[in-house]
Amino acid sequence: ELRVEQARQQVVQDLVELGFTDEVTRLGDRTIYRHGAAWAGEVVLFDDGWMRVKRQPLRVEGRPMPWAKLDTPGAWLGCFVWPWLCVRTSGATFGHRKWLAHEGRTVEALHADVETWGDRIADLATDRTVAALGPRLEALWEHGVPLGGSGPPLASMADRRQDLLSFYATRTDTIWGDEVRDAVGGFCRAVVQHSDDPFTDAELRDFSARHPGLPSPLTPRPGLGD
Structure with a gap:
């Protein structure tokens, strides 16, 4: 501020x-x-x-x-x-x-x-978004609470993975959108892929086909460490 x-x-x-x-x-x-x-x-x-x-x-x-x-x-x-x-x-x-x-x-x-x-102003808004994102990601993964904040809980782990991919893909193509994607990608790599329900190869292929040019959430941006 x-x-x-x-x-x-x-x-x-x-x-x-x-x-x-x-x-x-x-x-x-x-x-x-x-x-x-x-x-x-x-x-x-x-x-x-x-x-x-x-x-x-x-x-x-x-x-x-x-x-x-x-x-x-x-x-x-x-x-x-x-x-x-x-x-x-x-x-x-x-x-x-x-x-x-x-x-x-x-x-x-x-x-x-x-x-x-x-x-x-955009920096501050992004910082606040990223700070609040951790609990939202955990709520989605553990309890099925949609990242959009509305709708019924997502019962299946497959639906939860799709919600993560959709949220990741729809961030703005700006440095601020990249920061949010970095946070989501970090969660996917650190939590989802080390769980009993990681992304499947088919899900990742479908994501790449739908969003050509957008890196997979499992691939950190160059110079970005986990």
Whole structure:
């Protein structure tokens, strides 16, 4: 979690350097960072690591005055005297091509650190998944509890082996999916193959035929020790 927070703070620092400090609003699962220049838009950071750059909406606000802070009663009083000061037309009047160019520059400036932040979130989620996977694998093998978490218990050992193979094969083709497959493969090699009900040659041939290019769970990835 510390690495996730550090990566997020780097993104926030990038936003500060780009000028997205005029207003920071927390809204549900996202945080909105508005630029001091309305035409420059706003950046929305989602808790799951996604980012969106968008135009600022048209809005009316009590602008700060020499005698009052933003949106205070004194500031709103100033709107009656100088109403045009309280309307922020935002980027609505900013040309479409100019906006697209600015949006592209903003995305490019933030992309690398946002990607790193997303990777750290994925790392944390995978660590939690792998940590919780051991008890789930044991529950499947010993008691027939499906890895999917629903459905009736799998009575036969053959069905339990098939559930292991199916779960192994359907992980995402990413470094995070590989980590989960490594954990499942390790269980297959250390527990299943040393039990009274190991995978049969026919099951392994069928797996290879159904998933060409995907290594068998009985074959560790190069450089991976059991």
